[in-house]
């Protein structure tokens with residue numbers, strides 16, 4: 171029970187890594203506030219959280235809308251009485267719309283920034299005052315190895331949003347360390363989730379795996395375990411850090 175008596179808000183809790191983290195955090199004793207645009211998926215996650223022995227408040231909403239994020243936090247605090255963990259997980263990777271700067275439209279650039287960067291801004295803006303009331307807490311941001319290196323298949327708005335989250339992590343760590351609020355960022359490598367599904371088939375997965383030192387794609391639980399460490403009190407001296415979870419890809 172590494173998260174006993176903790177309350178976590180997890181954005182993008184409907185599918186993929188957000189769902190997996192919701193279930194793992196629940197198994198470890200946390201109450202969950204789940205925020206996702208996909209209300210049906212969120213309800214399924216809520217049922218899994220219940221089966222894991224905890225409860226989730228499922229709030230349908232869009233992280234790029236400040237009112238939705240503010241509302242989820244307010245509802246969550248009203249329900250569970252406090253907030254300890256902000257997990258800014260929701261993000262989109264649109265390989266059919268987000269390209270090199272040469273080819274991306276301003277509109278597509280802005281939507282990706284709004285979800286991937288403004289979402290974490292709203293979550294921290296409205297969540298940090300609640301963490302202060304709790305006497306401290308943990309902020310977990312999700313970056314990407316695509317923020318750490320260039321790739322020939324460019325998704326420049328995605329890459330820039332994830333890169334900016336590294337700077338935000340460090341700024342939050344320095345500003346709020348004295349309040350016992352920590353901020354860390356996880357950089358996943360290629361993780362087999364619904365986000366990647368439209369772009370993968372078995373053959374592509376095999377090819378990608380052969381180029382990863384650990385010789386497999388990641389699964390959502392690989393990231394959930396990293397997030398669990400950062401959410402728990404085991405990491406109380408860890409802030410402003412970047413945790414790469416990519417099977418060794420970035421080490422090459």
Ligand SMILES: NC(=O)c1ccc[n+]([C@@H]2O[C@H](COP(=O)([O-])OP(=O)(O)OC[C@H]3O[C@@H](n4cnc5c(N)ncnc54)[C@H](O)[C@@H]3O)[C@@H](O)[C@H]2O)c1
Pocket residue numbers: 181182183184185186187188205206207208211231232233234259260261262263285312313314315357358359360361362363364365366
């Ligand atoms: N899967 C990967 O290979 C990979 C690699 C690096 C980083 N990431 C990042 O990890 C995070 C989670 O990715 P995933 O693979 O689990 O994605 P996913 O698509 O499988 O799940 C994302 C969830 O976020 C929700 N969501 C999307 N837009 C939203 C919005 N505007 N407001 C609220 N919820 C929204 C979706 O409905 C979905 O439930 C993302 O930030 C992603 O960029 C993923």
